[in-house]
Amino acid sequence: MKKKLIIFDMDGTIYLGSNLIDGALSTFNYLKENNIEYVFFTNNSSHDLDFYYEKMKNFGIDCSLEHNFYSSTEVTISYLKDRGVKDIYVVGNECLKKKLRKEFNLITKYEKNRKIDAVVTGFSTELVYDELKDACLYLETQEIPLIATNGDYRCPIEDGLYIPDCGGMCEWIRLCTGKVATVLGKPNPEIIYYLAKKFNVALDEVLVVGDRLYTDILVGVNAKVDSLCVLSGESSLEDVKNYEHQPTYILDSIKSLPDLLK
């Protein structure tokens, strides 16, 4: 398999919590030596990209913040700007709000006669009840969209455990308001098109690597690029076999990715 650009998921693919997946470092050294471009894309909007950059650098992986890191926050900003959105209510961490505040007018509480353009949700580890309440009140009383940075229901952490993610929050809002979120980030194929163009490679030269079927593998299917499912995170081999879309490749972990690329 010849590839020029590999788009990696991080959580569950390269590391689990604070533990690097065994063999990951030698895989990135192989990619570097063979001039295969790699980028890290995360659906997780609860951290700044420099959080991931520091994490990868501390693992010893060769990377630069500007060149190798992308998140669903950037995709969300571009989507909202394209649609002329100005006033938004945000449920998300301060780092997401900080980036959105540079581009949009952030409304901080529900007011009866205040018109807004959209409610935006991100993976929030700083969630408070009033945020969900105000978001629901806006969605209940105005014909506005609910835009989610990502649709992951849960995020894997150490010891095989999971914590609630943005998709789970959106389900909570859907049950309360009937509004279904427009989900950006993976599996929306826009991010693949964007990166292929940025790195000037054809879609058949791209490989998407991840541990989650309904985001990492589905984004590959949606964008019609090859995908590799690693079994080091959320999905078991049984999960993969039972899923309606099959990845192009399956490996236990990215440790043996160089063998696929030879």
Ligand SMILES: [Mg+2]
């Ligand atoms: Mg993952």
